[in-house]
Amino acid sequence: MVGHSACRAIAFWEGDQLTLYNSAQIINGAQIAAATTLNLKPSQVRIVSTHIGGGFGSKGGQWGNMILAAIAAKMINRPVKLALTRQQMFNSVGLRQRNxxxxxxxxxxxxxxxxxxxxxxxxxxxxxxxxxxxxxxxxxxxxxxxxxxxxxxxxxxxxxxxxxxxxxxxxxxxxxxxxxxxxxxxxxxxxxxxxxxxxxxxxxxxxxxxxxxxxxxxxxxxxxxxxxxxxxxxxxxxxxxxxxxxxxxxxxxxxxRQRDSSARIRLLRSANVVTATVEMAASDLGTGTHTILAQTAADGLGIELSRIKILIGDSDLPPAAGSVGSVGATSFANAVNDACIKITEELIAKSGKQFFVRPTAEQLMISEKITAFETLSEAKPLPEADQxxxxxxxxxxxx
Missing domain, CATH: 3.30.365.10 (Aldehyde oxidase/xanthine dehydrogenase, molybdopterin binding domain)
Incomplete structure (x- = not known):
């Protein structure tokens, strides 16, 4: 199946560190694939894929254009962009079987x-x-x-x-x-x-x-x-x-299904205004990941939706599942929700107070005059799920 936009990659090297701007439904999967193929450590490869442009499976795996762009960039010591033509999309990135x-x-x-x-x-x-x-x-x-x-x-x-x-x-x-x-x-x-x-x-x-x-x-x-x-x-x-x-x-x-995913939440306060940034190496192929995560964080933190910032699509962020097999929204949202619960509990502990009514993270940042606070949380499927x-x-x- 051909994606809404053709597969393309931009590669550049800084010493032995490779950065690839690539359309990837699985950010960390692309990172591991590139590292394994090029005999690098995963820490030497950064994948940036903020906007995929449609994939529906064809960008779940990684194809030769990404690796060829990296090799070419290394050989000529300058950034290289390699974009498949529409015709090449039919013979280079898989197809749906005729069954x-x-x-x-x-x-x-x-x-x-x-x-x-x-x-x-x-x-x-x-x-x-x-x-x-x-x-x-x-x-x-x-x-x-x-x-x-x-x-x-x-x-x-x-x-x-x-x-x-x-x-x-x-x-x-x-x-x-x-x-x-x-x-x-x-x-x-x-x-x-x-x-x-x-x-x-x-x-x-x-x-x-x-x-x-x-x-x-x-x-x-x-x-x-x-x-x-x-x-x-x-x-x-x-x-x-x-x-x-x-x-x-x-x-x-x-x-x-649900897959292991991590999320980091950063809270900042200026006077009585609290903003939140959610970070994870999730992806969005047009199914609304940005919106889903912002809604989840707003609900879990008690912060207005307009003051939630979502950062995804970068392997430098906490690792997450991919947008494949209908695991994305479940995995991403559970990780963000767990991070909201964790940061609220940590703020309550930091206050040293007991509350008759559980406060929100926003209320705690304001009442305790905390300027900045962050936490990292990992969500996994429940052990009993396999039953x-x-x-x-x-x-x-x-x-």
């Missing part, structure tokens, strides 16, 4: 699934393998006692595919939900009811309990809001002007 998916489903007359097979045939490069997991949704979406999820990969003279928007989930769920609709039609059963009949009590792929799963409620509430019961269930019967009009339903899922299967679920209705 051939075959779905087979069997069920009894009551609509209870008996077996499902989801077989994917796809391609990779001749020197390396990448697999888009099209069967991920199939293995956990419905309660079915017999399942087959298989992949056949053909090496071809093409560039190596890469992660692109919703890898495996968007492509695989389209195939699965289309097959479920065809099954409902063959059974003469309501497609919503067919899905409800096969709701699993736990994750079928690993036996773990769900952290939460409200898919049945989504289907029921969505059907009610959509007016599902008023539809004509027979395909090809509703005509409006030149169009055949149909009504459809489909379900989707995506894993809910559960954590996913988001959705029900989609369309005319």
């Amino acid at each position: 051939m998916q075959r779905l087979r489903i069997s069920a009894n007359e009551d609509g209870k699934l008996v077996a499902i097979a989801h077989e994917t045939t796809t391609h990779a490069a001749i020197n390396e393998e990448f697999l888009e997991p099209c069967g991920d949704c199939t293995k956990l979406m419905y309660d079915v006692p017999n399942s087959l999820i298989s992949y056949r990969v053909v090496p071809m003279n093409l560039i190596l595919p890469t992660y692109t928007r919703g890898p495996g989930k968007s492509t695989g769920s389209f195939a699965l939900e289309s097959a479920m609709d065809e099954l409902a039609h063959a059974l003469k059963m309501d497609p919503v009811q067919l899905r409800i009949n096969n709701e699993p009590a736990k994750d079928p792929s690993n036996g773990k309990p769900w952290s939460s799963r409200k898919l049945v409620e989504c289907l029921q509430e969505g059907a009610k809001a959509f007016g599902w019961e008023k539809r004509n269930p027979v395909p090809g019967q509703v005509i409006k002007g030149d169009y055949l009009v149909g009504h459809g339903v489909a379900c989707g899922t995506y894993p809910a 559960y299967s954590s996913h988001s679920f959705n029900a989609n209705f369309a005319e």
Whole structure:
């Protein structure tokens, strides 16, 4: 998938220290990749990627232009910018695989699934393998006692595919939900009811309990809001002007994950005005990281949103997860929230006072006449998180 802006990098050296201005969804990942490739220590590489310009997977990994720019800058001892053309974006930075998916489903007359097979045939490069997991949704979406999820990969003279928007989930769920609709039609059963009949009590792929799963409620509430019961269930019967009009339903899922992330908060007071700066090596590919973190800090510190400054996109800042796999907002916001709690507790301790009502960080900075204060916090997934299967679920209705 081609990003909204092409991949480009600016490299310059100061002695043995390399700075790369690069579009990177994972700031620290780009830092480690450059250091490893160039035989440097990570501390010798600085990645600056304040604005990505769109990525959706194609900028999750690092490509040759970044390394070539660094090598060229070293050779000629001056800054080098290397920007891929739009044409090069199609043959140099991965692509979405062309997957051939075959779905087979069997069920009894009551609509209870008996077996499902989801077989994917796809391609990779001749020197390396990448697999888009099209069967991920199939293995956990419905309660079915017999399942087959298989992949056949053909090496071809093409560039190596890469992660692109919703890898495996968007492509695989389209195939699965289309097959479920065809099954409902063959059974003469309501497609919503067919899905409800096969709701699993736990994750079928690993036996773990769900952290939460409200898919049945989504289907029921969505059907009610959509007016599902008023539809004509027979395909090809509703005509409006030149169009055949149909009504459809489909379900989707995506894993809910958190990754280790750190955040630093700096507070400054001038008279009775307190400002905050939040620092972390997070990234923003257009999904609102700056806004999310500012809102989180404003809520946790008791400071107006306009007095919150967000600094991200720099490997010199505290390490953080990347904007990939829907882990960014969860990981970043938890780190900032933990830092807000920590700095407030440290300010309370510094005051040496006990409070009947917990004060905010802003109130403490003013009441204790503290000019500057900062803290660093690291957020990790809860240890018990591995005991559960954590996913988001959705029900989609369309005319």
